[in-house]
Amino acid sequence: MSNAVEILKECEAFLEGHFLLSSGRHSSAYCQMAYLQQYPGKCAQVMAPVAEKLKELDVDVVVGPAMGGIVYAYELGRQLGKRAIFTERVDNVMTLKRFSIKPGEKCIIAEDVVTTGISSLETKRAIEEAGGVCLGIACVVDRTKADAPSPIPIVASAAKLDLPSYLPEECPICAEGRLPLVHLGSRKMKEQARQTL
Numbered sequence: 001m002s003n004a005v006e007i008l009k010e011c012e013a014f015l016e017g018h019f020l021l022s023s024g025r026h027s028s029a030y031c032q033m034a035y036l037q038q039y040p041g042k043c044a045q046v047m048a049p050v051a052e053k054l055k056e057l058d059v060d061v062v063v064g065p066a067m068g069g070i071v072y073a074y075e076l077g078r079q080l081g082k083r084a085i086f087t088e089r090v091d092n093v094m095t096l097k098r099f100s101i102k103p104g105e106k107c108i109i110a111e112d113v114v115t116t117g118i119s120s121l122e123t124k125r126a127i128e129e130a131g132g133v134c135l136g137i138a139c140v141v142d143r144t145k146a147d148a149p150s151p152i153p154i155v156a157s158a159a160k161l162d163l164p165s166y167l168p169e170e171c172p173i174c175a176e177g178r179l180p181l182v183h184l185g186s187r188k189m190k191e192q193a194r195q196t197l
Contacts (some may be wrong), residue, residue, distance in 0.1 A: 004046045004140070004158035007129035011035045011042060018179035023116040026171040031141050032184055033112035037071045044075060046158045049136050051079035053156035057135055060105040061085060065094060065123045072140060073110035084110075086125045089148045096130055103131030109152065111139040115165065117150030124152055 008014040014033055014081035019027050036043055059082055064073025066088040077084025085099035101107060107127045111122050114137060124134045136155035144150050166172065173179055 001123075004049075005161070007042050007046050008036060008141075008159070011039055018173045021086040021115050021165060022181040023118060024166055024167040024168070024180065025115065025166070026173060027163060027174060028164040030184055031113045031143075031161075033068060033140060036140070037112075037119050043071065044079070046140060047072060047075045047079060050140070050156045050158050051076050054080060054108060054138055057155065058106055059108045059135065061101060061107045061132070062110050062138075063087060063101075063127060064109050065119055065125055068112040069123075070112045071140075072112060074090050076108070076110050076138060077085050087126050094126050096126050101127060101132035102131040103164055105132045106135050107132045108155070109137045109171075111137055112140045113143055114139040114150055114154060114157075115143045116148065117144065117154075120150065125156070141162050 005014065008031060013032050014179045015030045016028060019030040021027055031077055036046065054076065059080060062073045062080070062082055062084045064070045066086050070086045073084045073086055075082045087094045088097050109123050111120060112122065118121055120137050127134050134152065136153040137150060138156040139154060141156045141161055142157035142159070143163055144154065144156050168174065182185070
């Protein structure tokens with residue numbers, strides 16, 4: 001088990017139960033990354049190997065989608081000595097409302113947890129519409145599966161977790177009927193987000 005996961009457990013950011021992920025899938029485990037953000041020193045420690053890996057790339061700007069990516073974009077920007085900005089929703093469309101990207105600037109998307117990579121596609125679109133170049137994703141936790149990779153390459157992560165997730169109709173936890181389904185994420189469901197891609 002990675003050092004990052006140990007820190008997540010110390011912060012109670014790694015939860016077990018029956019959860020609805022922002023991708024629409026169900027899981028027996030959930031990473032509540034806001035709990036890590038309570039401890040800036042621990043957050044910096046978790047992000048240090050991610051920043052080290054990103055030094056191999058020629059990154060100009062770190063872009064964090066609101067809300068989950070903002071703190072991690074800031075921390076990566078701080079450790080890399082690069083500009084850190086965020087995208088946010090305006091009328092349910094991810095935009096660069098407060099910031100600009102110069103044509104040709106090389107951007108990395110900073111995420112908390114990546115399960116399907118769908119959320120990151122919206123930020124990639126905003127980067128490219130501004131003329132920027134998306135180099136990939138850097139995240140705290142990579143939950144992608146080999147048979148369902150992220151549509152944007154994950155170039156660095158603090159932890160790779162192979163946690164089971166299920167389509168709602170195939171969820172064994174639902175079939176057992178013992179644990180209520182809990183939605184801890186902040187993003188609207190995938191079907192609504194897909195309309196903006």
